[in-house]
Amino acid sequence: MYDFEMIRPTTIADAVAALGDEDAQALGGGQTLIPTLKQRLAMPSTLVSLGAISEMRGVCMSDAGEVCVGGATPHAVVAAEATAYPGLAALAGHIGDPAVRNRGTVGGSLANNDPSACYPAAALASGALIITNTREIAADDYFQGMFTTALEEGEIITEVRFPVPEMSHYEKFVQPASRFALVGVMVAKFADGVRVAVTGASEEGVYRWTEAEAALSDDFSAGALADLTVSSDGMISDLHGSGDYRAHLVKVMTGRAVTAAA
Amino acid sequence: MAQVSMTVNGKTVSGEVEGRTLLVEFLRNDLNLTGTHVGCDTSQCGACVVHVNGEAVKACTMFAAEAEGADVGTIEGQANADGSLNVIQQAFQDHHGLQCGFCTPGMVMSTAALLKDNPKPTEAEVRTYLEGNICRCTGYHNIVKAIMAASGQDVSAIAAE
Numbered sequence: 001m002y003d004f005e006m007i008r009p010t011t012i013a014d015a016v017a018a019l020g021d022e023d024a025q026a027l028g029g030g031q032t033l034i035p036t037l038k039q040r041l042a043m044p045s046t047l048v049s050l051g052a053i054s055e056m057r058g059v060c061m062s063d064a065g066e067v068c069v070g071g072a073t074p075h076a077v078v079a080a081e082a083t084a085y086p087g088l089a090a091l092a093g094h095i096g097d098p099a100v101r102n103r104g105t106v107g108g109s110l111a112n113n114d115p116s117a118c119y120p121a122a123a124l125a126s127g128a129l130i131i132t133n134t135r136e137i138a139a140d141d142y143f144q145g146m147f148t149t150a151l152e153e154g155e156i157i158t159e160v161r162f163p164v165p166e167m168s169h170y171e172k173f174v175q176p177a178s179r180f181a182l183v184g185v186m187v188a189k190f191a192d193g194v195r196v197a198v199t200g201a202s203e204e205g206v207y208r209w210t211e212a213e214a215a216l217s218d219d220f221s222a223g224a225l226a227d228l229t230v231s232s233d234g235m236i237s238d239l240h241g242s243g244d245y246r247a248h249l250v251k252v253m254t255g256r257a258v259t260a261a262a
Numbered sequence: 263m264a265q266v267s268m269t270v271n272g273k274t275v276s277g278e279v280e281g282r283t284l285l286v287e288f289l290r291n292d293l294n295l296t297g298t299h300v301g302c303d304t305s306q307c308g309a310c311v312v313h314v315n316g317e318a319v320k321a322c323t324m325f326a327a328e329a330e331g332a333d334v335g336t337i338e339g340q341a342n343a344d345g346s347l348n349v350i351q352q353a354f355q356d357h358h359g360l361q362c363g364f365c366t367p368g369m370v371m372s373t374a375a376l377l378k379d380n381p382k383p384t385e386a387e388v389r390t391y392l393e394g395n396i397c398r399c400t401g402y403h404n405i406v407k408a409i410m411a412a413s414g415q416d417v418s419a420i421a422a423e
Contacts, residue, residue, distance in 0.1 A: 006264065006281035006327040027325075034305055034323045037282070047281060049328055097394025098375065099308060102317040103324060176307075218315070262351065 001038045004044050008052045012158055016133050018048045023213030026050055027157060028108025029074060030050060031100050050107070056158055061099060066129075067164055071107030071157040086262065091122050091186065096179045109159035113205055115146045115236065116180040120206035121170060123160060125186035125197035131159040146205045165190050167220075171257035172250050173200075175240050182241055183249035185209075188255040193217040196254060201246045203234050212233035212254050222255035268297065268329045271339030279326045286310045288329075289336060297337040297367050301396070311368040311375075312336050318375035320394070321393035337367035340374065350374055350412045357417070359408030361399035365383035368395050373409050382413050385420065 003051055009015040020024060025044035027033055029051070036067045050056060057073035059081040070241040079093030079101065082153040084211045095101055095109075097116050108131060109119035123130065123139045132155045142150045142192050151157070165188035172184040181200035194216040196209045232249045233244035267276035270293060277292045287314070289295045298321055301309035303325040312321045313335035328338045340348050347355065360366045369392070376383060376391045383391070385389050389402070397405060403420070411417045 001282045004281045006325060008327065008330065028329075029325055030325070031305060032324070033285075038303065047325075049325075051328055069266065097308070098372065098391055099311055099318045099320045099394050100323075102314075102319050 002040060002043050005046045005104065006049060007046060008049045008187065009055070010013055010052050012053060012133055012156065013157060014057060014143065015048055015050060015053060018046065019156070021046055024048055024154070025112070026154075027043065028105040029110065030108075031096065031104040032108070032112050032114065033056060035261065038123075039236065044095075050105075050156065054087060056107070059060050069106050069162070070158050071131075071159055072105050073105070073107075075104050075109075078128065084164075085126075085162055085164045085168070087165070087170055087186070087188065088126070090123055091118050091170040091172075094118070094170075100169075100179075106160055109233040110142070110160065111149065111151060113143060113147055113181070114147050115205040116175070116182070116200040117201065117206075118172065118181060118184055120222035121181075121184050121186040121197040121199040122162070122207050124196075124208060125168070125170075125188040125195045126162045126165065127188075127190075128163070128194060129161040130157055131161065132157055140208075145205050146203060146204070163190070165195075167204055167261040168255040168256045169261040171246075171253045173253055175200075183253050183254040185257045187216070187254065187261055189216070189220055189261060194220060200249050201235055201250050203236055207256065215257060220258060220261075222258045225251055225255050264327060266326050266330050268332050268334055270334045271336060277326075281325070281327060283326045284322055285312070285314075285319075285324045285326045285329050285334070288326035288333075291320060295336050295338050296423050298365055299364055301364065301368075306394075306396065307365070308368040308372060308421070310364050311371040311395065313371060313375060316375075316378070318372050320335070337370060338339075340370060353408040353412035354405070357408040357411055359396070359399075359400065359405040365395060365397040365399075369397065369405055374410065377413055383409070383417060385410060395422070 023045035026048045029260040030119040056070040070178040071249045081158040135249040170186040173182045183200040191209040196212045199206045232243040235246045237243040263278045299309035300306035310321040
């Protein structure tokens, strides 16, 4: 890994100031960024660790009944404390492995937007609000393709607000070597309709399966998906699974998520 | 270079590190605590698991500077005060929970973290918890058996050694 200067600010304002330097990069839990640095795929001059900013850690409830998660909150804390949103807590509790969950953060996962990561599915299915140091971004506007988001240079995810659905479940077909999702589907049933977010499948990253949303909003049962088909166009195809296989899994995982939703 | 200080196995330590110095490099190269192993160096194998403020983390995927002020525990701090093996280590020996032993420091540290939160795990819970610890010798049966025994549970019905 190339060397860099490490800075550990304790406030969001100090972190934003440090990220103003050219070639500075934010460091969340590092569970993706550190392996990336080891492969010399990134070469920041300064790494701004967000791990010492206490105002960015923790889980709470907003007055509107949303589950609010600080951007630097590790997955293990969300798994333990997001009890008001069991589908979210379960999703967080199955990311990676226990040691990874003690370091990896929700803000880091969403900022990276890996096409096979779990948290993007939670944010998109929940219709979450991504809050940064400068603005609020709706999940529907936030994800803009594989490893691409609405974030500007130096912008930090300080908090994520998850509306709590009536019922939800994240069904993940684990790629056992990486523990990422080969395909993962989050289904969230709200009073005004169902949202379905798919990760691990599309070359464009996480997306909403709108046909399934319409069918499930009329009839929230796995059977409602029976007549739907998923095209393999634009699906990720690699040694772990072909595009056809992933397309098949999208429907299977969606059905299982609906059946398991609570 | 920057100064970093932390508590490791109850002792206050400090040293000069680069920004890129990994926690595992600081432990092994600066403190000569070579019990923490580096297997894959890609956060897959778990041989480098240590405790940071009581939680299991992969020391190859955390910078030393991020452990500033932290309470770090390594395999060297696991034995009893009189130098005898602790309950988990003794169970690994009793149940042949290792062959080459390379993964064992990480296995023991992960086990300690598991049993702190879940003192009587089921066999399935043990296997799930060990998803981030890879052993290429044992096939895991004796490791799981050792962990069940370390938690004080009857292991006579678990697969033969």
